[in-house]
Amino acid sequence: MPGGQIKTPSLGKIDVTNLVTLVNSNQVKPAVAPIGLDYLFEPLRRAGFEPELLDLCFCTDIMQEISQYCHRRKPAFWGVTMRNTDDVYFSNQHSFVDTVRFIINALRTHSNVPIVMGGVGFSVMPETIMELCGVDFGIVCEGEVSFPELLKRLSTGQPYEDIPGLVYRTAQGIKRNAVSFADLSSAPNEPVRRMVRLRHAFTISGSSCRPHEGSRLRRDEFWDR
Numbered sequence: 372m373p374g375g376q377i378k379t380p381s382l383g384k385i386d387v388t389n390l391v392t393l394v395n396s397n398q399v400k401p402a403v404a405p406i407g408l409d410y411l412f413e414p415l416r417r418a419g420f421e422p423e424l425l426d427l428c429f430c431t432d433i434m435q436e437i438s439q440y441c442h443r444r445k446p447a448f449w450g451v452t453m454r455n456t457d458d459v460y461f462s463n464q465h466s467f468v469d470t471v472r473f474i475i476n477a478l479r480t481h482s483n484v485p486i487v488m489g490g491v492g493f494s495v496m497p498e499t500i501m502e503l504c505g506v507d508f509g510i511v512c513e514g515e516v517s518f519p520e521l522l523k524r525l526s527t528g529q530p531y532e533d534i535p536g537l538v539y540r541t542a543q544g545i546k547r548n549a550v551s552f553a554d555l556s557s558a559p560n561e562p563v564r565r566m567v568r569l570r571h572a573f574t575i576s577g578s579s580c581r582p583h584e585g586s587r588l589r590r591d592e593f594w595d596r
Contacts, residue, residue, distance in 0.1 A: 391420045391522060392446040394478070395428055396453060396471050407490060408452055411514055418519035420448075427474065434477045441481040448485050448522055449478050450514075453492035453500065468503055475504045485525060489514045497538045498545045509538035516553040 395405040408424060415422040423444070430436045453471050478486055489510040493500050497509050510517050517536045524531040531537065535551035 388445060388447045389420045390444060390446045391415055391422050391448045391450060392425050392440075392444065393422055394449060394451045394474065395424065395426045396451055396474050397428060405452060408450070411450070411518060414515045414519050415522075418523055420519065420522060433474055434480070437474075437477045438481050446482065446484060447526070448487065449482070450518065451475065451478075451486060451488045451506065452490035453488060468500070471500075472504045475506055479505075487518065487521065489518065497547055501538055501545055507540070511536040511538060511547065512550045513553050 393405075393408040393411060395408060397405065405424070405426065405428075412422050423446075425437075425440055427433055427436060451471070451474065475486060485508065486506045487508045487510060488501065488504065488506045493509055494511045497511050501509050508521060510521070513536065517534050521531055521534055521537060523529075524534070532539065532546075533548070535548055538545060538547045540546075
């Protein structure tokens with residue numbers, strides 16, 4: 372996947388629509404459902420936003436997929452997850468940074484709205500990933516509280532520099548706030564997960580991972596968009 376030159380981030384005028392598109396950038400096979408994004412569904416909905424999943428896991432033409440999506444839908448914000456920085460195989464050592472960087476460029480090509488990145492891979496080295504990929508903001512560790520709060524403040528023009536775990540750009544460079552883990556005592560015992568509905572169990576044999584039916588590997592056989 373070509374990296375290309377990153378486009379200069381530009382927040383421009385933030386749309387007043389409430390659509391937040393969460394992008395699954397993980398294309399590793401065997402496939403892993405983007406459960407982390409699903410945990411953002413209810414917090415975003417309670418904050419007044421409309422969360423939606425754009426799943427690129429089985430996508431073969433990222434630019435076309437994003438172009439078609441932006442033709443149908445006009446998000447006010449993008450939320451991009453980076454699950455890993457590489458494939459963690461010593462013999463392969465394949466980095467995912469170029470793929471994520473390409474995805475960010477494709478998002479900027481078709482939509483000039485803020486891009487927020489999160490996920491375990493991003494949280495490992497947020498300043499470096501943010502610089503390489505050219506995103507506007509990042510959230511380190513938990514996003515259930517900080518991510519909706521950031522979007523609310525951006526939508527209303529309020530200061531956001533004090534949000535825990537936020538990574539953002541200043542005139543002096545990229546700044547990262549300290550992480551403050553959320554108080555989950557008031558959260559529902561069972562989190563509402565509505566974007567990713569697992570439809571099949573998996574069997575793992577050697578290096579293969581497939582539905583019990585043994586049918587062709589397709590996204591909709593694993594989870595629903």
